[in-house]
Amino acid sequence: MTKNSNMQLTSNVYPVKVDGERIDFTENEDFVGRVWDKDALMKLFTCIHHVLPDKRILEKHPKKIPGLSEWQSWRIRTPEECANASGEKPWGIVIHGASFELVCKCNRRDCIHFAECRPKMETEDGVKK
């Protein structure tokens, strides 16, 4: 049985509005909302706040960093690699149409943080109960 590829190639760009010769990316909300890459978000943070995103600054905004969305704020703040599973990066973004969601897809049930990371596991689609 042959199966189609389950991947889709996309561009890594998004249009920005130009006001004459002036372009301020941070004022392009649609564009800012599409930036997903952690390194790109760190640079974007600096553009918006004119400071580097160090721990002290990030702690000032525990939930949502002004100018960024919740998931972008979370992404800047959170180490990508799981502290309890070396080499694993179980947290990521799931795309729903034009919106994104940050989810954990870890399957290490013996981890002490499992219930905390995947509180809805029992009701999630495609996960064996």
Added chain:
Amino acid sequence: MNEFFGIDFGTTNSAVVGRLRQNTTQYDDGTGQPFPSLVAISRDTGKVQAIGREAWNHRLELAESCEILSSAKMYLGTDKVWRIGPEAWTPESVVTEVLKGLRSRVSERGSGAVLDSAVIAIPVGFAPEKRRALRKAARDAGIDIKGFVSEPTAAVFRNFEKVYQWPTVAVFDWGGGTLDISVVSIRGDVIEEIATVSNQLGGDVLDRMLAEWAHMQILRKGSRNGPPFDGMGTIYRDLLLSQCEMAKRTLVNEDLAEISVLRYGEFGTVNLVLTEEKFSELLRPKINEAIATLEEGVQNRARLSFDQIGCIVMVGGSSKLRGLRASMDKKGWSCDIQFPPDSEWHVADGAAILSSSFGEYISAQSIGIRLCDNTVYPIIKKGEKASFHSHVATFGLVEDVDNARFVFVECKDGAGGGQTSMDKILGYLSVPAYGFSNEPIRLNSQIDDDLLLQVTARSQNKAKMHELTWTYGDVRFSYQLPKRI
């Protein structure tokens, strides 16, 4: 006042037609036929010795001292080089000589007309690099290309008065190099190719088939072993091929044709008679293949039945074959099948009509960029006029990488834009970038005179030398007729 010219630049033959008001002039080569796309170049000097009919008529003698170049059209846009004597000949320079030959045909008539500009008909899917090379070759021959038109669309123009009442028409264009099928819709004054299919089964394939048969008869007559057809010298192969081509033409109207060669290598003088019956029997498999190609175009590509086709227009020299007409009649299709008597001139004449009053190309598809969030940003919309298409947009990178990637897709919905894209990928463009947050990537798209979609992109933080272009030559266009047709 100068005439308006149309050129059908073919693989084996080229035709030029001039139009002035209601007068049409077919610039034949003195035999009533189009001009053979043939150039003989001296092996000693590397200079042109003969072109067109003269080269064709004296192939045997010329072959002793010359390289005879045919089918240069097939190599246009490639790196092919013929090193002959002290000269290096490119496909472009060979084509220039053929076009100069056409130009001479026009001036030799003495009517005062000068072939200095023309619309040129090109095959469906003629690659961008081939179009550019053809434009340059024409310029070198002193001909300015006013525009390109696809060969089937040109054939529809030529026969417009006979076909305009049908909403859907098929064009069967069987030339020397290829067989091209196009299914064309006609809505008011707008013509659109809705499906095309091409087969390398040109008239030269039929000539070779006949030559191989003739060679086999020669071997049998001699009652001895001899080299196979491919083992014969180039001169003798060409000679037998040209005799077979003449026999093929003869059998369009006659029941018998002679194949005579004075010196066919070690076989000496050979004489064969080919009957129409034998000819039809030999060619039947190829005729069936040609009809299968037509069925592929109508039924599989256009997804239509033959009942939905109003008319089939048969053009190109090979569509005159008697066996073809009989085989098509047997199919029992209800559509009208038209075999115009001078079909080898129809494509050039259609191009000449366009030359006299150019209409407007309109995009028949929407093309856009599949963005990072899987939506589509349209760059050209269905219904947009090609001559007005110019689009500039600025993009930003959503990841920290050293290149900006653009994925170009065809939008099925028509208008394009906004919706999630599950559309067909047409191409890619990746331009260097620094990966800064505030790094504008400027994109510019337009349709050039060769009907190529050119999309250039560059990071504004990078020098001009980093600008890159994606060229797409398969944009589907419909054609809005000029008012007077």
